[in-house]
Amino acid sequence: MNSMVIENVHIAPVVGAEIPSGHIHVEGDRIAALGPGPAPAVPGATRVDGTGCLATPGLVNTHHHLYQWASQGLAQDGTLFEWLVALYPLWAAMDAEVVKGAAGAGLGYLALSGCTTSSDHHYIFPKGRGDLLAAEVEAAQELGIRFHPVRGSMDRGASQGGLPPDVLVEKLDEILDATADAVDTYHDPSFSSKLRVAVGPCSPFTVSADLMTEAASLARSKNVRLHTHLAESLDEEEHCLAQLGMRPLEYMEKLGWLGPDVWFAHAVHLSDSDIGTFARTRTGTAHCPSSNGRLGAGVARVTELLRRGANVGLGVDGSASSELTSLFGEMRQALLFQRARYGPAAVTARQALEMATIGGAGNLGRQEEIGSLEAGKLADIALWRLDGFAEAVADPVCALVFGGRQPPLALLLVGGETIVEDGELRTVAQDELARAGGAARRRLARLAEEQGFAAAKEVHA
Numbered sequence: 001m002n003s004m005v006i007e008n009v010h011i012a013p014v015v016g017a018e019i020p021s022g023h024i025h026v027e028g029d030r031i032a033a034l035g036p037g038p039a040p041a042v043p044g045a046t047r048v049d050g051t052g053c054l055a056t057p058g059l060v061n062t063h064h065h066l067y068q069w070a071s072q073g074l075a076q077d078g079t080l081f082e083w084l085v086a087l088y089p090l091w092a093a094m095d096a097e098v099v100k101g102a103a104g105a106g107l108g109y110l111a112l113s114g115c116t117t118s119s120d121h122h123y124i125f126p127k128g129r130g131d132l133l134a135a136e137v138e139a140a141q142e143l144g145i146r147f148h149p150v151r152g153s154m155d156r157g158a159s160q161g162g163l164p165p166d167v168l169v170e171k172l173d174e175i176l177d178a179t180a181d182a183v184d185t186y187h188d189p190s191f192s193s194k195l196r197v198a199v200g201p202c203s204p205f206t207v208s209a210d211l212m213t214e215a216a217s218l219a220r221s222k223n224v225r226l227h228t229h230l231a232e233s234l235d236e237e238e239h240c241l242a243q244l245g246m247r248p249l250e251y252m253e254k255l256g257w258l259g260p261d262v263w264f265a266h267a268v269h270l271s272d273s274d275i276g277t278f279a280r281t282r283t284g285t286a287h288c289p290s291s292n293g294r295l296g297a298g299v300a301r302v303t304e305l306l307r308r309g310a311n312v313g314l315g316v317d318g319s320a321s322s323e324l325t326s327l328f329g330e331m332r333q334a335l336l337f338q339r340a341r342y343g344p345a346a347v348t349a350r351q352a353l354e355m356a357t358i359g360g361a362g363n364l365g366r367q368e369e370i371g372s373l374e375a376g377k378l379a380d381i382a383l384w385r386l387d388g389f390a391e392a393v394a395d396p397v398c399a400l401v402f403g404g405r406q407p408p409l410a411l412l413l414v415g416g417e418t419i420v421e422d423g424e425l426r427t428v429a430q431d432e433l434a435r436a437g438g439a440a441r442r443r444l445a446r447l448a449e450e451q452g453f454a455a456a457k458e459v460h461a
C-alpha cells in the first residue's frame, strides 16, 4: 500500500487550526494522520521534505465545459447570449476525438493549477459523433483526477423560443434515457470514488420546464445530484420574465429545483429574497468570477451568500469564456471581485481558499471525503512551493491567494497518487496532452467548415 510522509510543511487544513511546521502521513488513498512537528517513524514510507512549502487540500472545480478547450479565444467581446449564438454552430461540429483532446488538455491544465477534483457540465450531443461522455471520462481516468461529469442536455431550440439552433437540441425522451444510462454506466457512490455523475439540463433558456422537472425526478430516483446554469446574465432574467413570467430562481423553485442536492453555476443576479432562499434550502453555488468578468455578466453577491451561510464553491466555467482555465486563478479573482464590490473585509484569503476546497466539496456532496486535510479523509493534497519570491510574504495563505502568479506546485496528490511533481504532470505526457488540445481546436474548426456552418467561419475570420 502506498505510504508517504510529508514533513516540515506549513499546513492549511481548511477545517481545523493551521500548523506552521508539521507533518502529513498518507496511507493508501487516505490521510492517516497530521499534526505539528516531525512524523513518528513510518517504516517503508516515502518521505517528502516540505520545507518552504504550504500544504492545502487539492482544489475542487464545480463548473466547467471541457469541450470548450477547442474553441478558446473566439467571440471575445460578446455578451453571454451573443457569445453563445456565435459559438453554437462551431460546437455543433464536435465529435468524440475533439472532446477527448479538449478534455485531456483542459483537465491536465487544471491539475497544474492545483485541482484534484473537477466537475464537467457537458450539454451538447450532436448525433452520430461518437460517445462524447465516454471520451471525457477516459481523459480523466488517464490523468487520474477525481471526476464528476454532469450529463447535460438541451431540448428547447429556437423554434420553441429557446436560444440554441434546433440542430443542437435533443428530444426529451432520448435525453432522459441517455442520462439514466450515463448514471448506470459510470456513477460510483463509494467513499473513494473517482467518478460520479450528476444530472444537468443546461439552463432555463435552453431547456423546457418538462425536462427540468423530469430530470429532477430522475436524479432523485437515482440518488445523484442536480446542476444547471442560473441567473448568469440580465439577458437571462429578461428572457425568463418575458417567456416564463417569473425570475430565474422563482422558476427553479416552482420546478422543484432547490435543495442540498442542487448546485447552480453563477447565480450572479439574485434578489435579497433569492439569497435567503439559497441559505434556507442549502442550495449550492458555483461562483465563476473570471467567466462573469470576461462576459461582462456582473459580480455575484457571494459575500452576502456566505454571510447568510449558503454554500459557495468555485468554478472555472468553460474554457471558451475563461481562456486557459486556472482554478488557482479563480481563488484570487473571487477575492478581488468581492472586495471591489463590498470592501476589504468582504472575503478573506482563508475564505477564498475555503470556497476553492470545502465549498466545492459541498457542491458535489463530498464534504465528508474531500475538501479539507483531516485524518480519515481522502489524500487529495496540493503542496505549493513558497520558498522562492513568495518567501517575502509574511503569511503563506496570503502569498497563495493574494499573489497574482501561481507558486510552483511541488506535489499534487489525488488519493495518495502523484499527479503533479515539480510542476509537471506525471501520469500523462504533458507535451502530448497540450498538443492534443491544439489539435482538437484545429479539428473542430475543420469539421465545422466541412459542414458549412457560416457562423463558424465568421468566428474564425
Ligand SMILES: [Zn+2]
Residues within 6 Å of the ligand: 063, 064, 065, 229, 265, 317, 318
Ligand atoms: Zn457554464
